Every structure is written in structure tokens, then in C-alpha cells.
Amino acid sequence: MTLAEDRLKALGEFIRSQRRLANLSLRQLARLAKVSNPYLSQVERGIYKPSAEVMKHIADALEISAENLYTRMGLLEGRAPAPRAGGGVEEAVRLDPRLSTDQKEALIRVYRSMTAGRAPRPRRHTSAPRTVRSKPPS
Amino acid sequence: MTLAEDRLKALGEFIRSQRRLANLSLRQLARLAKVSNPYLSQVERGIYKPSAEVMKHIADALEISAENLYTRMGLLEGRAPAPRAGGGVEEAVRLDPRLSTDQKEALIRVYRSMTAGRAPRPRRHTSAPRTVRSKPPS
DNA sequence: CTACTGCGCTAAGTCTACCAAGCGTGCGCT
């Protein structure tokens, strides 16, 4: 079943990229998603297949739709889910395949600055994660 | 977490009722859904919580939408999903809360007889299951 | 320099979703 493994790996990479876009460290996201940080690490590297509950928790923490993750795992026939009413902008941006990572970050930053004053969604990162990471010797 | 347990039991009962409506025995459905029959038995009685994969297999075998089951388990925020294009009639009937079980059975029977000749979806039950079952001593 | 903190990862254990084998019952046959 290499197909499932590919999907698993793709899901992990997707989660990791979304986490980075949201500017969260692995441990922060793990806390938000109510899982342990080593486990989330393996999930992101495609070693373990997360249960649907865990996927939902991760989706909620990342503020993306759970359908999105389910679809990636082939659990949902189909189609791209409609973005939600409220905070759909950020998700739409993050998911747009025609935007580069930098473009997404920029757009989101601008969007947040625009909506800064009004009805802010509570989302504190007390400390921004240190983004740098040296590659382990292959 | 009694909430989750209730949901689990409700899901099991729902699956069992849908299986009966589809006129399938436990073993038949287990075979269609690619799970073992004892396991399906426990799932229907709310003892075990099926994984999303299993839920999808069951949904496919019962010809209902996977979203439906996910939503029942609280894995999907949403509301009742729109029935699919082709073959949605039977599902719509089965899911209608305003119909009794007998009404559903009757309707489905009529519907099948009407659509009998044309493009039949492959669904063989070589033998109808014996529906009778005496209650075990409580 | 040492001490502290946060990062991601490895290692070892626990728990439970899922399976194969087998039991007891009820029905239809000869």
C-alpha cells in the first residue's frame, strides 16, 4: 500500500507547512491539539497515521477545516470543502496552490494588520518560535 | 466522557439499523466493509470506536455518505450533508426522521422495483439473512 | 564559562482497535 504511505507523508508535510505558516512551534501546536509533541513530530514526518480525532484537533488548532485533512487522507470522497464564513480568509490564502510560501506569509500579515482592531480572535504566542534549524547529518 | 460514549452507542445503533434496512446480515456487511464480523458486532453495540477508515468502508458498503457517520461522531462540525447525485434516493429515504422503519422499507422496496430494469447497481445478496433473533437472557 | 530555556527527536512503555478461532443457537433438509 504505497498509496496510503504517500498520502500519509503528504499529510504530514502539509501539517508541518501549515504549522510553520501559522508561526507555531511543534510543541505549541501539540499543546493546542492536545497531543504529545513527540507524537506530533512523527505524524509530521509521516511515521504514524493520526486518528480522525487527532486530525480534527490539529485542524482546529491550525484553524483550517477538518474536511481538508480528511480529504487528503482519502477519508472523504471528494471535493474541496467550502471555506467557512468567518475566518476563511487566512485559510483560503494558506491553501492557495498558486501562492508561494513567502507570498502567503506576506498576505496573511497584511490581512491581520488590516483586521487587527476589530473582534480579534484570541491567539497568543507568547514567544515566537525560533525558526532556524540546522539539518541533521544525512 | 459520557458524551463520547453516547455518541458511540448512537453510531452503533444507527449502523445496525441501516444494515437491517439494507437487508444485510452482520457477516455480509462485515465482508463488504472489509472488517471481521466480531468486530463489526462490537462496533454496532458501541463497545469499540471504529477508526475513520472503517467508518468509510461501512458507509460505502451501506451506500450512505461517510460524512454522515463522521458527523455523528462529532468529527465534522457540520450539518447533514447533501445527498449524492445518483442513488441518493435510498439514502434520503433511510435518513428521513419522519419515516418509520416500516415506511422506509416499503418505500425502498417500491423504489427498487421501479428502478429494477435500468442500470442496476451490482449488489448481490445470494441469500437473504434470517431476520429473527431471540433475545439473550438479560 | 555555566545555567537556563526552548527546539525537535529517540526510546520504551501503555492502551485499544482490530483479527482469527471457536462457542451456542435456530432453521431447513432428508
Add this chain to the structure above:
DNA sequence: AGCGCACGCTTGGTAGACTTAGCGCAGTAG
């Protein structure tokens, strides 16, 4: 009567989802 088959359920066992403890590294502060 007895045989055979299908029904649903109980019982161990295996594997993998998930946890807690701890490693090594990089940055910042005293």
C-alpha cells in the same frame, strides 16, 4: 431424529496509535 449451515457473540492475541522520560543542540542571560 440427525446433519449442515448461517446467525450473532465471547475469547485470547497482535499491532499500532499515543504517552512519558530523556537525549543533544542552539540561543540568550547572568
